[in-house]
Ligand SMILES: [Zn+2]
């Protein structure tokens with residue numbers, strides 16, 4: 597648990613470039629489609645570019661990657677991926693509160709989500725009562741936001757959104 601909490605405190609410092617974040621999300625959401633060539637086809641880039649990025653992510657401890665083999669997320673990588681998905685969906689939800697349709701909210705959140713820090717995402721998540729559904733899918737709450745000190749104090753209160 598100490599390891600998990602340290603990672604989450606670290607997440608802004610580890611902040612990934614938008615492209616790296618997209619790779620992490622893609623591998624998280626398509627665990628069966630993670631060969632270098634498949635990732636290259638999906639993003640329309642050269643396989644050598646993919647290999648370079650995958651090696652960088654591997655050296656950050658987020659991926660376990662061997663050339664020409666399938667790539668998978670490490671435990672740390674999964675936590676990071678879940679954070680990225682939550683960040684996108686929390687921001688999407690906030691935008692729907694200001695009149696955007698779910699489709700618009702999804703698209704607009706993707707334009708700026710990479711510059712929003714975890715502190716802000718956690719505050720939004722808390723203020724909305726840790727919603728379970730976002731505009732484009734379920735939201736899983738990482739140990740730092742939902743099982744952190746604050747949540748433990750709130751134990752007993754229902755955290756399930758009515759929607
Ligand atoms: Zn979305």
Ligand SMILES: [Zn+2]
Pocket residue numbers: 721722726727737738741742
């Ligand atoms: Zn939360």
